[in-house]
Amino acid sequence: MGRALFILILLATAIPSAIAQDPNLDKLEMWHDQGHYRLVLRKSKKLIKEPEYAQHPLPYLWKALSTSELGLNKPRKFT
Numbered sequence: 842m843g844r845a846l847f848i849l850i851l852l853a854t855a856i857p858s859a860i861a862q863d864p865n866l867d868k869l870e871m872w873h874d875q876g877h878y879r880l881v882l883r884k885s886k887k888l889i890k891e892p893e894y895a896q897h898p899l900p901y902l903w904k905a906l907s908t909s910e911l912g913l914n915k916p917r918k919f920t
Contacts, residue, residue: 865894869903878914881907 865888873881885904888894 866897866899866903869900873903873907873910878907878910882911 888900
């Protein structure tokens with residue numbers, strides 16, 4: 842009984858960590874929420890160049906969102 846309980850606990854902790862989200866993409870989201878748009882833009886461009894992220898939509902999403910935020914925060918000069 843104790844051995845089966847141990848195996849059950851081991852599986853319960855191992856499975857969620859195996860299917861967890863990618864930490865690089867989580868960092869992009871965290872930095873964007875904190876307002877570090879230049880950092881998000883730079884890191885998302887770097888991730889897009891890597892083959893495993895080239896077809897993933899989230900780096901492109903964070904790149905577009907940070908670009909739009911940087912454009913909105915730019916001071917406007919009226920002549």
